Each structure stands twice: as structure tokens, then as C-alpha cells.
Amino acid sequence: MLTGRKLALTLAFTALIALAFGVSCTGFFPPNSLTAVTIQPPSPQIEVGTPQTLQAWGTYANNTGTSQITSGVVWTSSDNTVLTINPSTGVATGVGQGGSATVTASAQGLSGTASATVYLGTITSFEVCMGTFGATTSCSDGSSPLIWNANAQGTPQATFIAEGVSGGTTFDFTTASTWTVVSSAAGIQCTNSDVSPETCQVTADTTAGTYPVTVTYGTTNAATLNIVVTN
Secondary structure, three states: OOOHHHHHHHHHHHHHHHHHHHHHHHHHOOOOOEEEEEEEOOOOEEEEOOOEEOEEEEEEOOOOOEEEOOOOOEEEEOOOOOEEEOOOOOEEEEOOOOEEEEEEEEEOOEEEEEEEEEEOOOOOEEEEEEEEOOEEEEEEOOOOOEEEEEEHHHOOEEEEEEEEEEOOEEEEOHHHEEEEEOOOOOOEEEOOOOOOOEEEEEOOOOOOEEEEEEEEEOOOEEEEEEEEEEO
């Protein structure tokens, strides 16, 4: 049986052991802090009406690599008329006629972003047209290129749109399309802006020739226009 003096010493020793154990857990093994947040996929393609779950991944201070953050993440969309996202689950849904929106995932005071493209999935026709929406002069569905004869000496420019039919309605898809100049030649430029219509320009130093521009929308729609430069 412990006397008063021995009991006091035992309790003091036990307290010291507990304190030392606590220091070893918090001092020698500090919590692994988050240093960066990224979103996977980094450039999601999301079909209107089809939910897609995005993931937040974290990089940590102890150099253990990256791992998925499964709790404590807040999700937001820069444009809820294009893309809505569940703030706690990361389930994103495209709405409206498509377009682009920035998705942000925030955790522990840090955030990561992804640029999402939203598109209509059921397209019965897809064309590149010269002119403006509702007032086009010529179009091509990609089976044969749309030809624009440009004289480089005059530094010409022209406007184009991407349009298609979904559910019996014709839409202007230019703002949700990607315009890529296939040739690397200097002097051919397409703005690829967020404002329709698209503007392409040929500068005076462009070598005469035919330069294809590929326009894509979503994952399956593409058409080509040929910029024919004459000197």
C-alpha cells in the first residue's frame, strides 16, 4: 500500500511521463500541414446535364507527395449560369448552352483552380461559318474546308462563328469552342476570345499558302476552315 509520500511521488512521475509523451507527439511529430491544392482533372470537359465529380488533391509539408483531400473542401463556380457545383462534394453539372467557368477548391486557407469547358452533348450538326450569328455568308461542316481568300498585303481580317443544332435549335457555340491554327507560320492569328464572333487576321509578313484552322466543340465535334493567303 502506498504511503502519502510514495503516492505523491508516483503521481508526479506519472504526470511527467504523460507530459513527455504529449511533447513527443506534438513536438517531434507535428501535424502534416497542407501547402498546395490542385484539382483533378485540371481542365474538365463537362457535358450539359451530366454530373461529373471533381477531386481536390493536396501537397503536404513533409514531402510525402500528394493525396486526395476527402473532407473540409469548399467548392465554388465562377459562373453558375454555365456550371453549378455542390459546395461540399465537388459534383459539377453543366447548365444552359455551354461555355467556360473557373472552378475553385478551397481547404485550410489555400485554394486551387481548374478551367472547365461545358458543352451540349447531342449535336446533330456542327459548322464553321463566315460572318455573324444569324447573318452568315458561307459555312462548312468539316467535310470540306471553308475557304477564306486573304490577301496578306492588305492585312485583312474576317469574323467566323461555330454553330450547331441541338434539340432542333441552332446555337452559337463560338464561346465554348477551341480555335487552333494548325500551321505554325507567323502572321496567322485567331483571337479565341470569350466573345463571339471569332476574329482571324493575316498580317503582311505571312507567306502565301493555305493555312488550316481547326475548330472543336466538346469531345466529338470539329470542323476546319482554310485560310488561303495570296500575295
